[in-house]
Structures are given as C-alpha cells and as structure tokens.
Amino acid sequence: MISRISSLSSPTSLSLSNALRQVKHWLWDADLRLQRRGLQLALLAILAAVAMLSEFYVHGQFRDIPGLLNADHVKVLYGVKDVDLSRVEAPIAATLVKASVAAVLFAAVIGLADVIFYHRLVGRPFDWESMINISVVNNVFLLTVLFTFVNPLIEDALVYYDNALSVVPTIVHLNGFVAIIIAGLIADFCYYWSHRWGHKIRLFWNLGHVNHHRSRNLTQLTYPIDPPTLFLNIGNGKVFVLVMLPVLAKVFSTDIHDSGWALAFIMIFEAWTTPSHSVVLYYAELRSGILRALRWIFVTPAVHFTHHSREDQHNISDGCNFGARFTLWDRIFGTYVEPPPYIPATGLFSDDADYCNTPLRYLFHPYVRMFQELRRNNIRYWPAIIFGRTSYDPPVPVRSSV
Numbered sequence: 001m002i003s004r005i006s007s008l009s010s011p012t013s014l015s016l017s018n019a020l021r022q023v024k025h026w027l028w029d030a031d032l033r034l035q036r037r038g039l040q041l042a043l044l045a046i047l048a049a050v051a052m053l054s055e056f057y058v059h060g061q062f063r064d065i066p067g068l069l070n071a072d073h074v075k076v077l078y079g080v081k082d083v084d085l086s087r088v089e090a091p092i093a094a095t096l097v098k099a100s101v102a103a104v105l106f107a108a109v110i111g112l113a114d115v116i117f118y119h120r121l122v123g124r125p126f127d128w129e130s131m132i133n134i135s136v137v138n139n140v141f142l143l144t145v146l147f148t149f150v151n152p153l154i155e156d157a158l159v160y161y162d163n164a165l166s167v168v169p170t171i172v173h174l175n176g177f178v179a180i181i182i183a184g185l186i187a188d189f190c191y192y193w194s195h196r197w198g199h200k201i202r203l204f205w206n207l208g209h210v211n212h213h214r215s216r217n218l219t220q221l222t223y224p225i226d227p228p229t230l231f232l233n234i235g236n237g238k239v240f241v242l243v244m245l246p247v248l249a250k251v252f253s254t255d256i257h258d259s260g261w262a263l264a265f266i267m268i269f270e271a272w273t274t275p276s277h278s279v280v281l282y283y284a285e286l287r288s289g290i291l292r293a294l295r296w297i298f299v300t301p302a303v304h305f306t307h308h309s310r311e312d313q314h315n316i317s318d319g320c321n322f323g324a325r326f327t328l329w330d331r332i333f334g335t336y337v338e339p340p341p342y343i344p345a346t347g348l349f350s351d352d353a354d355y356c357n358t359p360l361r362y363l364f365h366p367y368v369r370m371f372q373e374l375r376r377n378n379i380r381y382w383p384a385i386i387f388g389r390t391s392y393d394p395p396v397p398v399r400s401s402v
C-alpha cells in the first residue's frame with residue numbers, strides 16, 4: 001500500500017531521482033568505452049585527435065619553461081642583468097633557448113611514436129579512452145593551477161630574483177661548473193625526499209600523486225600531471241631550473257657565469273630524459289648498452305618508467321626510483337631498482353585499484369575516498385587517516401569503488 005501511494009503520488013520525484021542516478025552513472029561510474037565502428041568510431045577518432053593535440057600543448061606549457069625562451073629572463077637567471085647578452089653570454093643563452101625548444105619538440109615526437117608503436121612494444125592495444133580521460137584531467141590542471149598560480153608566480157619571482165640572489169652567501173669558492181653540479185645534487189636530494197613522502201604519507205599520496213601513477217596505459221602522451229605535488233616537488237621543473245639551481249650554485253661559487261655551460265649541459269640532457277614515461281625510449285634503452293650505462297649516474301627514461309611499475313619486485317615498501325635527475329640518492333637510500341629487461345606493467349599496486357574510467361572520477365576519486373574514510377571512522381583515527389602511512393587501512397575501510 002505504501003509503495004502504491006508513493007508510486008502514485010511522486011512520479012516526478014521518481015523520474016528526477018532516476019535522472020540524477022543516470023547523471024551520476026555517466027559522470028562517475030560508467031566505463032566510457034566507445035565501439036570501434038560507425039558513428040562511435042568517428043567520435044573516438046575526433047576525441048582522440050583533440051586529446052593528442054591538447055596533450056602536446058599541456059606538456060609543452062608544463063615542461064617548456066616559457067621564461068627561458070626569453071633572453072631577458074636568461075639574464076635574470078644568471079644574475080647578469082647588466083651584461084650584453086649579444087656578446088658575453090650569447091652562446092650560453094642561445095644554447096639554453098635551443099635546448100628548451102629541443103626538449104619540447106623531442107617529447108612531442110616521442111609521444112607520437114609511443115602511440116604508434118605501443119601495441120608492438122607492450123603487447124596490448126593502445127587504450128584510447130584512457131588517453132582522452134587523462135587529457136581532460138591534464139587540461140583541467142593546466143587551466144586551473146598553471147595559469148592561475150604557477151605562471152603569475154614565476155613572473156613575480158623573476159622580478160625579485162636578482163635581488164634575492166644578491167643576498168645569498170657564498171660559503172666556498174668553487175669553479176662554477178662544479179658548483180652547479182653540487183647544486184643539482186642538493187636539489188635532487190630535496191626532490192627525492194619530497195617524492196618519497198608523496199608516496200609514503202596518505203595526505204600527499206591522496207592529494208594527487210596517486211593520480212600520476214594510475215595509468216595502466218602509460219606513455220609520454222598518457223601520464224597525468226598531479227597539481228598539488230607540483231608544489232611539493234621542489235627540486236623539479238620550473239622551480240628547479242629557474243630558482244633553486246642558480247641560488248644553490250651561488251652558495252658554492254661567487255662567479256656563476258662559469259656555471260652557464262653546466263646548466264646548458266643539464267638542459268641538453270633534460271631533452272633526453274624529459275620523455276621519462278615513454279615506452280619507445282624504454283625500448284631504446286633495452287637495445288643500447290650506452291644508454292643503459294647512463295643509469296649509473298642519471299635517471300634515464302627506463303629508470304623513471306620502472307618507478308611506475310606495479311609489479312611486486314619493484315615495490316620496495318611503497319616504491320622505488322624516486323630521483324629526478326641523478327640515481328645517486330636512490331642508490332644511497334636503497335630504493336634504486338634496475339629497470340627489468342622488458343617493459344613492466346604500470347598502474348597502482350593493488351589489483352582492486354580503481355581504474356577511474358571517467359575524467360571526473362579520475363580527478364576526484366582520491367579526495368572522495370579520503371572524505372568517506374573520515375566520515376565512516378571515529379575521530380580518533382583521523383590523524384592516522386590523514387597523516388599515516390599510505391599502507392594504513394582505517395578500522396572501517398572504504399572500498400576503492402566508492
């Protein structure tokens with residue numbers, strides 16, 4: 001009787017709740033796979049083309065360090081504002097600009113090669129829907145974090161940069177080249193630990209680094225950028241090159257003009273290591289002893305790719321190969337793992353980990369999951385839920401498919 005009354009009295013509310021359920025299904029639960037024929041195939045082709053173009057753009061913006069493409073910024077970077085770049089520093093400035101452009105173009109070509117050769121190298125079809133999802137996630141990142149916070153901050157940082165540089169003390173007087181290599185090692189030490197904490201501590205992991213590791217279809221065109229850890233990874237990216245390296249170098253040398261060529265060397269090397277999620281470059285390393293030998297010192301693409309492995313032997317209590325440029329710190333702290341002689345499976349370690357097949361779920365799933373954990377557990381477990389180790393499970397666990 002009651003059900004009869006309710007069904008008679010609220011057809012509108014029923015249809016509204018049905019509609020809401022449908023919306024939730026499409027935004028959150030659905031596996032948005034398109035069929036490989038007819039109109040759906042055409043739609044997939046269009047979405048994939050847009051996703052690839054936007055990925056080139058996003059990664060170009062993210063990686064390219066726009067400030068370095070401007071000679072005036074290069075002058076500020078070296079603290080040589082009054083120097084005529086067309087004479088004294090011209091070769092260094094030109095090399096830096098060319099290396100920056102080369103890094104972006106090389107990453108784009110490698111990204112395309114990854115898509116073309118993925119099936120042949122990995123043995124699985126390329127997952128186009130995953131690429132489209134990740135491209136939406138990365139574009140949201142670009143529109144929000146990069147344009148709203150990072151780029152304006154970098155402009156401000158450059159304005160005050162030469163003043164800041166003048167107050168940095170020099171504690172030992174080394175050659176500029178040596179100074180910047182030492183500075184690079186210190187910056188990498190900071191990156192190593194911020195990245196390792198990003199894996200170990202629930203707050204940092206769930207703030208977004210988990211999303212960077214979610215892709216089982218990892219290539220140079222399908223790696224999600226995680227906005228929050230951009231700020232945690234202080235030894236990496238724009239902040240590393242624009243601010244940390246020159247400031248740290250000043251600690252070890254009064255004349256950082258000498259360090260220009262070392263920085264140019266690092267930038268050229270970055271052109272090779274920037275596509276660090278590439279299956280094609282992984283394969284190149286498998287075929288070349290010279291490229292493999294570089295792992296003694298540098299984080300090559302295969303070394304970072306192995307950081308994304310979900311195979312048991314690479315999970316040394318929550319991860320391996322945390323360094324950005326040098327393998328030294330992973331070797332010292334026992335987290336270095338030699339890349340296997342095949343391209344390892346990537347993604348999250350647990351088999352019941354959520355695949356997140358809609359963009360919205362991809363972006364917000366970790367936050368929703370942590371919120372559910374807090375809601376379902378007593379307040380005395382909250383510190384452990386927020387600041388505990390990533391491996392911690394609260395008394396009332398939340399299934400990965402919340």
Ligand SMILES: [Zn+2]
Nearest residue numbers: 195199209307
């Ligand atoms: Zn990581």
Ligand SMILES: [Zn+2]
Nearest residue numbers: 212277304308
């Ligand atoms: Zn990565």
